[in-house]
Amino acid sequence: GAVVSQHPSWVICKSGTSVKIECRSLDFQATTMFWYRQFPKQSLMLMATSNEGSKATYEQGVEKDKFLINHASLTLSTLTVTSAHPEDSSFYICSASRGGTEAFFGQGTRLTVV
Amino acid sequence: AQSVTQLGSHVSVSEGALVLLRCNYSSSVPPYLFWYVQYPNQGLQLLLKYTSAATLVKGINGFETEFKKSETSFHLTKPSAHMSDAAEYFCAVSDPGDSSYKLIFGSGTRLLVRP
Numbered sequence: 711g712a713v714v715s716q717h718p719s720w721v722i723c724k725s726g727t728s729v730k731i732e733c734r735s736l737d738f739q740a741t742t743m744f745w746y747r748q749f750p751k752q753s754l755m756l757m758a759t760s761n762e763g764s765k766a767t768y769e770q771g772v773e774k775d776k777f778l779i780n781h782a783s784l785t786l787s788t789l790t791v792t793s794a795h796p797e798d799s800s801f802y803i804c805s806a807s808r809g810g811t812e813a814f815f816g817q818g819t820r821l822t823v824v
Numbered sequence: 825a826q827s828v829t830q831l832g833s834h835v836s837v838s839e840g841a842l843v844l845l846r847c848n849y850s851s852s853v854p855p856y857l858f859w860y861v862q863y864p865n866q867g868l869q870l871l872l873k874y875t876s877a878a879t880l881v882k883g884i885n886g887f888e889t890e891f892k893k894s895e896t897s898f899h900l901t902k903p904s905a906h907m908s909d910a911a912e913y914f915c916a917v918s919d920p921g922d923s924s925y926k927l928i929f930g931s932g933t934r935l936l937v938r939p
Contacts, residue, residue, distance in 0.1 A: 716867070742924050753914060753929045754868075761924075803867050811856050811875050811918065811925055815867035 712738045714806045716816030723794055723823055730790045731819045733804030739784035740806035744813060745777070748801040760787055794823040826851045828917050830930035838938045843887075843902040845933045847915035850896065855917040857898045858927065859889060862912045871913075874898060876920070885909070910937045 713736040723729045733743060742761050746754040758774075760766035760781035768774045776798075778790040787806075791798050799822050805813040831846040849855055856875045860868040872883025879891045891898045900913060912934050916927040 714867075744926060751934075753931045754927075756926060756928075759924050759926055801865075805868075805927075807925055812858075812870065812873060813925065813927060815860075815869070817867040818865065820865065 712806075712808065712814040714740075714804065714814045714816040716804055716819050718819060719817060720820040721822070723821070725795055725823055726793055728790055728792045729794055729821060730788055731802055731804075731821075733787045733789070733806065733816050735785045735806045735808075735814070738806075738808045740787070741784065741809050742807045742813075743781055743787040744805045744807075745779060745787075745789050746803045746805070748803060748818075750801075754803060757789075791821065794821070796823045799823045826855055826917050826919055826928050828915055828928055828930040830915055830933050832933055833931065834934045834936065836936040836938060837905045839907055840904050843900070843905045843909065843935065845900040845913050845915075845935065846897070847899060847930055848895070848897045849915075849917050851917065851919075853920070854891075854893055856920055856925070857889070857891060858916040858918070859883065859887065859898075859900045860914045860916060862914065862932075868914065871900070905935075905937045907937050907939065910935055 715734045717732045745757045757772045758766040758768045766779040781787040803818045805815045807813045827850045858873045859871040882888045889898045915930045918925045
């Protein structure tokens with residue numbers, strides 16, 4: 711099966727600092743990657759869609775300067791939360807597609823901003 | 825715009841009982857349909873997907889769904905619940921006309937399995 715790995719699994723950072731989350735497709739080339747945010751006991755909210763080599767497409771209401779997404783290669787996308795604040799604390803999940811109807815999910819990253 | 829509605833934020837069943845998790849979609853054309861399971865602090869695992877083939881779809885771990893176009897539904901069922909089935913379940917849809925196949929998720933249903 712297709713494996714997607716997120717790193718780190720959890721991270722604690724100080725308010726005002728930036729934190730980077732990596733999403734890697736380990737055994738396939740991901741033409742499209744997606745980033746989601748999930749609040750406790752809630753559903754997944756799509757933040758942005760990124761295609762390799764092009765700028766990410768952000769969903770309405772998502773601050774692109776706050777959540778920087780880079781999809782530099784067919785196996786790696788990164789989400790950088792800039793100048794993090796406590797309200798950015800959440801569970802962030804990526805998924806990757808190799809062009810078909812199915813997307814494969816990473817294990818998620820729990821971000822806590824203190 | 826597509827949307828998907830999961831009925832019931834919590835469902836509780838006894839071990840061995842039938843599991844029925846409800847999901848309806850709203851779309852002008854039949855979308856692609858998915859069910860995912862999420863265990864605490866983990867990502868999502870695909871249980872099954874419907875992409876316009878047979879209306880009855882069997883997935884992993886004994887789960888299945890029947891796509892009913894007339895009811896715009898694709899409820900998730902399992903004949904006999906196991907304790908290990910306790911988790912959060914999400915249905916999702918994507919637009920066949922959208923080449924990115926981005927998913928729109930329902931609000932989720934937490935399945936509790938009583939001994």
